[in-house]
Amino acid sequence: MFKILKKQELSPGIFHYDIEAPRVAKKARAGQFIVLRVNEEGERIPLTIADFDREAGTITLIFQVVGASTQLLASKNEGESILDFVGPLGQPSEISENMGTIVCIGGGIGVAPVYPIARAMHEAGNKVISILGAKTRDILIFEDRMRAISDEVLIATDDGSYGVKGFVTTALQQLVDRGEKIDQVTAIGPGVMMRSVAEATRPLGIKTIVSLNPVMVDGTGMCGGCRVQVGDEMKFACVDGPEFDGHLVDFDSLMSRSRMFRPQEAQARDHICN
Ligand code: FES
Known part of the structure; x- marks a missing residue:
């Protein structure tokens, strides 16, 4: 279990969490991300690392409540724990x-x-x-x-x-x-x-580098959920990225894939709220 050592609402719906995860903090480098799961029913949430403190053994995450899973994450309080916290993932x-x-x-x-x-x-x-x-x-x-x-x-x-x-x-x-x-x-x-x-x-x-955050499932290159067209190649954001040459990324297909699951996201949010 990974304890939330600090929780702060920076502005409505935007949260700062410091999570106790010494092994992740020890290896984390700029540009990498983690995948967390709040509880056994929770879906996996990929979040790019906002900061890390190797001595304190903490990872800082900033996230915005946009759907059911981030709402569940935001419902956690200081001192409570998150079930899974995997990382650092991706290329620095x-x-x-x-x-x-x-x-x-x-x-x-x-x-x-x-x-x-x-x-x-x-x-x-x-x-x-x-x-x-x-x-x-x-x-x-x-x-x-x-x-x-x-x-x-x-x-x-x-x-x-x-x-x-x-x-x-x-x-x-x-x-x-x-x-x-x-x-x-x-x-x-x-x-x-x-x-x-x-x-x-x-x-x-x-030269322009962008960091992509497409739909992810496993975060380890197995499912293909995070695929993105970069020039002539199909890349997996979780293992090949998340950073890519911004001049080669096909943003149109990336954004239309991100919109594909909106109905399911709304359904899940309604389920959690009601
Ligand atoms: Fe499954 Fe990247 S999230 S391949």
């Missing part, structure tokens, strides 16, 4: 010295999984410019953490309540317009956001 981010200027983009709760990547980029000596996007200021997360490890932070909100009014691509365009030399963009967020970022960087020839 490719990070080294002398990569240059890296623009780390997080949209919505995607800011959380981009944080350990930005931190590792910073620790390797690269220049990190972070762009954080949210619908409104009050649901922006991890701003302090991102400021602590970034050379510069730009904020974009849909309603203009904080930072530039617009999307993360609006802030990215500002960097391009001022002549910033960008060596790589790493973007994590909703599919539509990652696609927009990839389309913005494609004509500029800027």
Whole structure:
């Protein structure tokens, strides 16, 4: 069993959990994910690692309540435990010295999984410019953490309540317009956001990495549930990813597959709520 050592609701429906999982924390690296199951009836939930503390033996997860399973997870309290917690899974981010200027983009709760990547980029000596996007200021997360490890932070909100009014691509365009030399963009967020970022960087020839979170079942390359078209190849996000070249990902099929199970998700949510 894996104990919830800290639970905090960052904004309505968005939760921060620190989970006691020393063996996972010991091996975790930026860009990887875990799969958890709340109880025996619970379905498996893949979540990208938002932080890890090897000494404390904890993994930080940020998640948003979007369906029955995340609702079940959110019903757990500090001191209670989760049945299964498997990881770290997936390939870690490719990070080294002398990569240059890296623009780390997080949209919505995607800011959380981009944080350990930005931190590792910073620790390797690269220049990190972070762009954080949210619908409104009050649901922006991890701003302090991102400021602590970034050379510069730009904020974009849909309603203009904080930072530039617009999307993360609006802030990215500002960097391009001022002549910033960008060596790589790493973007994590909703599919539509990652696609927009990839389309913005494609004509500029800027290497763009996205982290995908498709439907997953086993998380170990056995079921094919997480398959994604990347260029000419079919990849499994759980073992080949979750990071891929954003210019090669077929976002249309990825997003339509994610929408396929909405009726079942709504049914499961109604079942849990009633
Ligand atoms: Fe089953 Fe990736 S989740 S192959």
